[in-house]
Amino acid sequence: MPITIDDISRQLGLSVSTVSKALNDYEDVSPRTKERVRVAAAALGYHPSAAARNLRRQRTEKLGFSYGFPTTYIGEFASRLINGAVAAAEQEGYNLTLYPLSGQRMHQLVRIARSREVDGILLMGGSEWEEAVDLLRQEGMPFVLLNRRSEDPAISFVTSDHLAAGDLVTQHLLDRGHRRIGFVTRPELSTGIDRIAGYRQALERAGLPFDPALVTGAPITPGAAHTAAAQLLALPDPPTALIGLTDPVAIACLQAAQAAGRRVPEDVAVAGSDDIREALAAIPPLTTLHPPLAEIGRLATAALLAQVNHPEQPPVRLQLPVTLVVRQST
The missing domain is CATH 3.40.50.2300 (Response regulator)
Structure with a gap:
């Protein structure tokens, strides 16, 4: 069985996110920690993204929607995003599966990406989104951020302005x-x-x-x-x-x-x-x-499918206008 960043994480007592950042030379990881991770990776025989590089892609015709907000909030806000994403996915013959994102379930996201249960992931909300981005990148999994922008020019996102x-x-x-x-x-x-x-x-x-x-x-x-x-x-x-x-x-x-x-x-x-x-x-x-939530969901799904089918294309980075609904409170 190939060595994974989980193995390095357990051996060093570091988080999966820290190991991933160290391997990718992030500036917010100390040189000492980077060296520890690299030494452990070499000793264990770890090869970055080997699974992602060597795995023969088999299309699942499934997309994941990973969210970091309470389940009770889905009906109030995210349902419009999800409905737009579902409509766009179904139009292209894809199904959409929801995956809650939290610290306790971060390893589930690693498993989903590594096993290629889905062809790509829509990622929304939660304080853990940066860690999720690191993990998805490490595994070579296509993803698009929803309702959140990123300063990283390599990351695709669709959000309100x-x-x-x-x-x-x-x-x-x-x-x-x-x-x-x-x-x-x-x-x-x-x-x-x-x-x-x-x-x-x-x-x-x-x-x-x-x-x-x-x-x-x-x-x-x-x-x-x-x-x-x-x-x-x-x-x-x-x-x-x-x-x-x-x-x-x-x-x-x-x-x-x-x-x-x-x-x-x-x-x-x-x-x-x-x-x-x-x-x-x-x-x-x-x-x-x-906010145009259904449109955000639709365009994010289209961007994700474009990334799945044409990974060489440049990232999609969209900020959509909102409208003001004036009522009696002002």
């Missing part, structure tokens, strides 16, 4: 007369980074300074978002408008404002993103950004 989205919703609030606008986001995610960049861009265009006290990071859960919004509203000079990175976050912001005795939108305006059903059912109905 999150910078333009942040600018759009901020400009809407500026047009409503707001000058103190709070943002409850995830600043460590590429989505959050781009939304904040768009937010700052709109403020700068209006001649307003960026106040870091108005931007707060919170997990994408209603409880954490409610706490973050309450903290913003308790500032000595509180915001008169709040933006949530997602609709559930924005709805929690709306509820926090109401719990603090603020009227929405008279005292505090609130806007979100994703245009899920709960946004329309909120009291008052939530202004939100509408």
Whole structure:
């Protein structure tokens, strides 16, 4: 049986991701660790990507959709992405299989890639996506990122234009007369980074300074978002408008404002993103950004199939525009 990066990982007590990065000479791995990994690889007789190079490709006519968000969230957001991907896959005679992505299941992703259960993988969400990218590259498995961009020019992705989205919703609030606008986001995610960049861009265009006290990071859960919004509203000079990175976050912001005795939108305006059903059912109905999720799923699947069939083609890197749905919360 050929030696794998799993074997090296176990022998050295390092994560699979660290071993993969060391073998690929990533800058964020120390020279000492790289040397340890290379010595162990040579001693064990490991040959990088030997399986991927030597395995005779047999088309399975299956694609994987690997996701890193809670299963309960599929019906609210990802179902539109998945539906677009399924339609595009079926049109080409392919089936789509869902694979949850988490730290405990990362080895399952390695097994799927190595055994070639699928011809390619659509990869979405989760804090483990960078580790997943390393593993898929190591195994020579075609993949495309969904709803997330990458700075790596070799990686294909299809996503919303999150910078333009942040600018759009901020400009809407500026047009409503707001000058103190709070943002409850995830600043460590590429989505959050781009939304904040768009937010700052709109403020700068209006001649307003960026106040870091108005931007707060919170997990994408209603409880954490409610706490973050309450903290913003308790500032000595509180915001008169709040933006949530997602609709559930924005709805929690709306509820926090109401719990603090603020009227929405008279005292505090609130806007979100994703245009899920709960946004329309909120009291008052939530202004939100509408991303073209089905189209993202469709185009990502087309890009993945192109990569499977023509691996020599350049990466596909698409950012699609969003639209603003104005409702009573602003």
